[in-house]
Amino acid sequence: MLPLVALVGRPNVGKSTLFNALTRSRDALVHDQPGVTRDRNYGVVRPEDKRPFALVDTGGIAGEDEGLAGATARQARAAAEEADLVLFVVDGREGASALDDDILAWLRKSARPAMLVVNKTDGLDAQACINEFARYGITDVIAVSSAHRQGIDTLIDRVLGRVPEEGAATELDADPARIRVAFIGRPNVGKSTLVNRLLGEERMIASEVPGTTRDSVSIDMERDGRLYRLIDTAGLRRKARVEEAVEKFSIVKTLQAIEQCQVAVVLLDASEGITDQDATVLGHALDAGRALVVAVNKWDGLTDYQRQQAEALLTRKLGFVEWAEAVRISAKHGSGLRELFRAIHRAHASATHEFSTSEVNKALEIAYETNPPPTVRGHVAKLRYAHPAANNPPTFVVHGTRLRTLGDTYKRYLENFFRKRFKLVGTPVRFVFKEGT
Ligand code: GDP
Numbered sequence: 001m002l003p004l005v006a007l008v009g010r011p012n013v014g015k016s017t018l019f020n021a022l023t024r025s026r027d028a029l030v031h032d033q034p035g036v037t038r039d040r041n042y043g044v045v046r047p048e049d050k051r052p053f054a055l056v057d058t059g060g061i062a063g064e065d066e067g068l069a070g071a072t073a074r075q076a077r078a079a080a081e082e083a084d085l086v087l088f089v090v091d092g093r094e095g096a097s098a099l100d101d102d103i104l105a106w107l108r109k110s111a112r113p114a115m116l117v118v119n120k121t122d123g124l125d126a127q128a129c130i131n132e133f134a135r136y137g138i139t140d141v142i143a144v145s146s147a148h149r150q151g152i153d154t155l156i157d158r159v160l161g162r163v164p165e166e167g168a169a170t171e172l173d174a175d176p177a178r179i180r181v182a183f184i185g186r187p188n189v190g191k192s193t194l195v196n197r198l199l200g201e202e203r204m205i206a207s208e209v210p211g212t213t214r215d216s217v218s219i220d221m222e223r224d225g226r227l228y229r230l231i232d233t234a235g236l237r238r239k240a241r242v243e244e245a246v247e248k249f250s251i252v253k254t255l256q257a258i259e260q261c262q263v264a265v266v267l268l269d270a271s272e273g274i275t276d277q278d279a280t281v282l283g284h285a286l287d288a289g290r291a292l293v294v295a296v297n298k299w300d301g302l303t304d305y306q307r308q309q310a311e312a313l314l315t316r317k318l319g320f321v322e323w324a325e326a327v328r329i330s331a332k333h334g335s336g337l338r339e340l341f342r343a344i345h346r347a348h349a350s351a352t353h354e355f356s357t358s359e360v361n362k363a364l365e366i367a368y369e370t371n372p373p374p375t376v377r378g379h380v381a382k383l384r385y386a387h388p389a390a391n392n393p394p395t396f397v398v399h400g401t402r403l404r405t406l407g408d409t410y411k412r413y414l415e416n417f418f419r420k421r422f423k424l425v426g427t428p429v430r431f432v433f434k435e436g437t
């Protein structure tokens, strides 16, 4: 389970700057594409070669609802109350203020493990800044500068030293024959209806996987002779009341489900188009590099004209994940489910395919010869050889010289070439460029 870390602090101390410094994606190419929505309050910190953790920027905690409106603010606050670690961010330039004292009071009441992060210490005496807050009695203290990325890596190490280790990961990974699927999406798109439908079908054998942590529930099931594990999502838990369900829609749970799955199925409501919240959920799945299937639900309720409109909208708005298959389904009537599971299989097969070095090299050679990189200010990149580095998602390392002159257009060309040649659908594809031979 992904540990949860919360940023709290009064306005202007630099929480969102710190949030960005911590969650900054390594896959910038993906995020420059139009249509991808970055979540400004929830993200996953993925330090290289270290374990990831979920991060929520509460925006504020002491009753001031600035920035975040109603339910979102309540949800962020609820997340902070459940956090494995709270980072109490203060402004080292301005010192302690009355608003900081209010947050300290909240922190003591919540009794969460805490670390004091003294920000904006660039150009200042860090120890003096820290001493300003000595009376808060928080022993775990660190001075950073979020804007200048000073102390960020140390902060990450210290956070990892204080949050619980993922426990059940090995057990979850134990069965390679079982595809781990998460059904995710904003409230009311039909996740519970779909899961109940699947579990209600006779030819399926389902059983609950004993909860590993807190209220997590995963379900093992068999369908058409294949094995799946449905990773904990809102849809797998019973809902008490509708309002409560909406209120309880937990982005943190979604992040954790994405982390544990191999294939993320993002549900959309065909009758409502694609909302910002949908785009944000998609963005989280992309950040994690998960194989992806888009399930356009409630297809049953549409007239022919509405269907045409919905198709046009999908084409326009899902351009940034054009490699993902979109399947039209009706969870209510059970239609489209066979196609949905075929798409899940194709995505899984593409994401987990083992490549040989020679086939990858060959692909690079042909791509390079067919269309060499353009000359940029008198320089031209040379691509020498390539090899596979990882799967899920497939990752290729390309060696060469002057690689810094390779533009996004050429990188996309390479990606599309590889996708086509290896018939990769439903999975992101990553390239790592290494200068030298
Ligand atoms: P939030 O309201 O707590 O989310 O604060 P922001 O992240 O929006 O930052 C408030 C202001 O402080 C912005 O003008 C930032 O540029 C500035 N700021 C944030 N971090 C630092 C830092 O490490 N050093 C300095 N000098 N300024 C910072």
Ligand code: GDP
Pocket (backbone or CB within 6 Å): 185, 186, 187, 188, 189, 190, 191, 192, 193, 194, 234, 235, 245, 297, 298, 299, 300, 301, 329, 330, 331, 332, 333
């Ligand atoms: P969740 O919040 O994503 O789990 O959504 P629910 O499964 O609770 O569904 C929300 C509402 O959409 C309920 O009233 C469902 O009956 C309705 N619904 C779900 N799937 C379909 C579908 O395929 N077609 C239609 N017309 N309604 C659906």
